[in-house]
Amino acid sequence: MPGKYTIGLDYGTNSVRALIVNTANGREVGTAVWNYEHGTAGVILSRDPNLARQHPADYIKGAEVTIQKALADAGKHVRGFQPAQVVGLGVDTTGSTPLPVDSAGQPLAFNKKFAKNPAAMAWLWKDHTGVAEAAEITGLAGKIRPQYLAKCGGVYSSEWFWSKILHCLRTAPEVFAAANSWLELADYVPAALTGTEAPRKLSAGICAAGHKAMFNKSWGGYPDAEFLLQLDPQLGALRKRLCPRVRAVDSAVGGLTAAWAKKTGLSAGLPVAVGAFDAHLGAIGAGVAPGALVKIIGTSTCDIAVWPDTEKLADIPGLCGIVNGSVLPGFYGLEAGQSAVGDIFNWWVHYIQPGGKKPLSHADLDRAAARVQPGESGLLALDWNNGNRTILVDQRLTGLLIGQTLYTTPAEIYRALIEATAFGALTIINRFEEYGVKVEQIVNCGGIAEKNPLVMQIYADVTGRPIKISRSAQTCALGSAIAGAVVAGKAAGGHDNYADAQQAMTGLKSRVFQPNPKAHEVYKELYVLYRKLHDAFGTQQGDGNLYGVMKELLEIRNRTRK
Amino acid sequence: MPGKYTIGLDYGTNSVRALIVNTANGREVGTAVWNYEHGTAGVILSRDPNLARQHPADYIKGAEVTIQKALADAGKHVRGFQPAQVVGLGVDTTGSTPLPVDSAGQPLAFNKKFAKNPAAMAWLWKDHTGVAEAAEITGLAGKIRPQYLAKCGGVYSSEWFWSKILHCLRTAPEVFAAANSWLELADYVPAALTGTEAPRKLSAGICAAGHKAMFNKSWGGYPDAEFLLQLDPQLGALRKRLCPRVRAVDSAVGGLTAAWAKKTGLSAGLPVAVGAFDAHLGAIGAGVAPGALVKIIGTSTCDIAVWPDTEKLADIPGLCGIVNGSVLPGFYGLEAGQSAVGDIFNWWVHYIQPGGKKPLSHADLDRAAARVQPGESGLLALDWNNGNRTILVDQRLTGLLIGQTLYTTPAEIYRALIEATAFGALTIINRFEEYGVKVEQIVNCGGIAEKNPLVMQIYADVTGRPIKISRSAQTCALGSAIAGAVVAGKAAGGHDNYADAQQAMTGLKSRVFQPNPKAHEVYKELYVLYRKLHDAFGTQQGDGNLYGVMKELLEIRNRTRK
Secondary structure, eight states: OOOOEEEEEEEOSSEEEEEEEETTTOOEEEEEEEEOOSTBTTBBOOSSTTOOEEOHHHHHHHHHHHHHHHHHHHHHHSTTOOGGGEEEEEEEEOSSOEEEEOTTSOBGGGSGGGTTOGGGSEEOTTOOTTHHHHHHHHHHHHHHOHHHHHTTTTOOOTTSHHHHHHHHHHHOHHHHHHOSEEEEHHHHHHHHHHTOOSTTTOEEEHHHHHHHSOOBGGGTBSSOHHHHHHHOHHHHHHHTTSOSEEEOTTSEEEEOOHHHHHHHOOOTTOEEEOOEEHHHHHHHHHTOBTEEEEEEESSSEEEEEEEETTSOOOOOTTOSEEEETSSSTTEEEEEEEESOSHHHHHIIIIIIOOSTTSOOOHHHHHHHHHTSOTTTTOOEEEOOBTBBOTTTOBSSOOEEEEEEOTTOOHHHHHHHHHHHHHHHHHHHHHHHHHTTOOEEEEEEESHHHHHOHHHHHHHHHHHTSOEEEBSOSOHHHHHHHHHHHHHHOGGGTSOSSHHHHHHHHOOBOSOOBOOOHHHHHHHHHHHHHHHHHHHHHHSSOTTOTTTTHHHHHHHHHHHHOO | OOOOEEEEEEEOSSEEEEEEEETTTOOEEEEEEEEOOSTBTTBBOOSSTTOOEEOHHHHHHHHHHHHHHHHHHHHHHSTTOOGGGEEEEEEEEOSSOEEEEOTTSOBGGGSGGGTTOGGGSEEOTTOOTTHHHHHHHHHHHHHHOHHHHHTTTTOOOTTSHHHHHHHHHHHOHHHHHHOSEEEEHHHHHHHHHHTOOSTTTOEEEHHHHHHHSOOBGGGTBSSOHHHHHHHOHHHHHHHTTSOSEEEOTTSEEEEOOHHHHHHHOOOTTOEEEOOEEHHHHHHHHHTOBTEEEEEEESSSEEEEEEEETTSOOOOOTTOSEEEETSSSTTEEEEEEEESOSHHHHHIIIIIIOOSTTSOOOHHHHHHHHHTSOTTTTOOEEEOOBTBBOTTTOBSSOOEEEEEEOTTOOHHHHHHHHHHHHHHHHHHHHHHHHHTTOOEEEEEEESHHHHHOHHHHHHHHHHHTSOEEEBSOSOHHHHHHHHHHHHHHOGGGTSOSSHHHHHHHHOOBOSOOBOOOHHHHHHHHHHHHHHHHHHHHHHSSOTTOTTTTHHHHHHHHHHHHOO
């Protein structure tokens, strides 16, 4: 019997990837990447450093090009491969990346009138133009709807859905007025592929709605009209025009249109899954399950856990979000993250450039840092050079290094920075466990997990848990392909549920980093000290004397910078 | 009338300098330096990293060679110069640098039996072999003689007189038994030049006795016999054999012997002043006076102030010592210091070596750091990479840097380290003023003061006080020459007192660093934050939660290092 395949589309910040995967064994048989054409590396910028937009035309062309090329690539690797063997399709994207659409669900940016208006494009996840509006939303929710904040870590972010839309309403009212509704990119792509863009036809994903748009069944879906009206009457009116159906990734949005079938070579009617964010489907591709935390480690991290929704789960303070079904159906999806990991190591290597005439590379520092025993540098650092996402939800924090002598070396500092990110990871794990979400093993994926055994060993030694590495280097696209397999169903050559699909299609590398008990003992002691610093500078516990120090330094900095 | 001159001998760690100075105007007309012959750069080392000794033969030969050469040098610069125009001699040395002597005051190291025994040599200031004995002395004094500790900042150091002698008694009893007495180097050299080495003939200096040997008139001189007996009966017995007369630097020890006159060319009977430590006579050479703090800034600093002994002065916690007459007769001499200044800058440049393929030199970093405005880096550091001498008297402290982002540059950190040392300097000044010792101006000397205008401007901006620089680059030797002028007296061509001698012989460079009011305002805010960190990590004030962090890191380090 010929193999069955599904295809995953993974929309990143600069490019889109298509990946074709065998549903029986997870073998990745064809892939293609296409870089967005608009803007700078796919991102439309302006003089305002907070602005980051994308042109939706890139999303459409990207799907066409990468699907075609991935199918061709699979043809090279699998004898007799036919596009008709592809039985399902899934989509993951960045987010929150909302875009305004007309009543037919077409992006306003496709209308000539708005073709060059950045407000009519997709508001990329890292667009921070809505800082003031985020503060306004947080403030109002704090006063009248504290439950809204409890599900998103206590602070509503400028990166999220409502902040961006409210900012559009305030600064580009003609765009807001022309928009019938707003879709998340994760919803727009499946809708476009299946011709269900019109909000009344669309099934939106619970992942984006729950994590970024304050959607929760316990209060009847989106934030209530009264709340939105208090922010702005027009925002209140928008509520009725949002997509009414919100589903998890085991639902299909619809079937591939004939037009898309024609231009890609896939079969018309191919089931397309509800979309979700890259990290969430990435966690599925890495094998997330109760007790197994997935960390996607790059410049920063996204940490994803799941917990059965049949068990009680309290709000967990400091998490980016807890949303039922946002990762796996039937499970709470829990999202946490570290604001900087690889970025901190890059700072040391590329900004400070230690080491003299032969500057030390990452590899040089890895080698030298590996010879430093836990504890023997006398150093300790906080991993806050880019703020702290979880568990403090505070961007106005900065780095700290303590313990320097006159003989401290660059490699000792490098290792202290690695250890700091591991202590940050442990702090997230502890927070999960304090609220009953067990973390027995850790599955890492992403560039650092693939390439840096020193970092992985330190993570094992600090957390006292085995560290496993995802087999796939493309866990996000793999997760999307798994979603495609589940909406295809077993009868069509896919799987009937995520447990079966993950069992068949995901895997781990054979090398597992086991914690060294001696090192773990030392790190337990160091972690007590890390937490003292963490709590003194990051919380108002204790006498609160140092809580303001980093913030005041930032205020003085902002005031004195020209 | 031909000019009159005096000669200053300055015994450093690696070499001795002689300087010939015109008593009327401070003009330095002849100088010579001689490097000690024994050991490594003049220091005898062993496998024990705490051991640092010197051979007293170097002191004798050094005086002979440098006096001869300095006289010859003066002959080249002053037409018709005659050695007979030299009317007095002063001596400054490192300390506490005690050496065991026989009943004639001859160093035991001159005795063949002990010629190669390090315990019989001079125990150089930075010898730390007496750590355990220092703790024992501090412990006993804390219990039964708290007043002894109150005068030396609360802790008796391993670098000081009694720690070293007690360690000799414990570890080299044959040397201790053979010693009739122990002399400080600052007392031994004047004694040798005047043939008054025998303790019963010698006038010892109050500077060394008061700052390092717990000598204080208020309790009858040296520590009482009961106290010393409790440490060791033999130490109690030694007390009676210590030099009974202790004087300030306006007293002469005696006149130059005929033998020394013959071998140097100086006049027999030339008055030789009581010796003192380099920093104390250096402060005189820099123009120390009530209200004017002298900072000798090198790898570390020594800070010297004086205050009229006619006014009441409380014990000032954290100072290295307060000794009546240790600097200027008639004034309390107050000694403070920073454990590392230039050493911290050197750490950043030479250990971390930032900047990539073209590593940044001190000069590069100075230029780049000068462009950073106060406050705009968002950084703050503690200057404790080598512990904190004043006001915390705690070697078990380490560095701290706070405020790093992903874009922090090497020059910003360099500037933050400079600012940290300036905040450390201000903390010492504030401590003086809290106890009534006014600091209206600051006179800096030493290499960094001479060469680094950026550091000096930051010191002015941080302290809010004008920073002046000593005219002489050899303030220690100049201070010794001033001592020589005072013991010579006005009638002989010297001066009758220190006020007149300083007025005539010292001066300042014309460039004064005035505080920039705008910068000072920013630094006032930053200093509030510096003190928060200082008090949180360095004291048990507040909730004491962070007080142990640096110490525990050091304990873990010591335990985990191989």
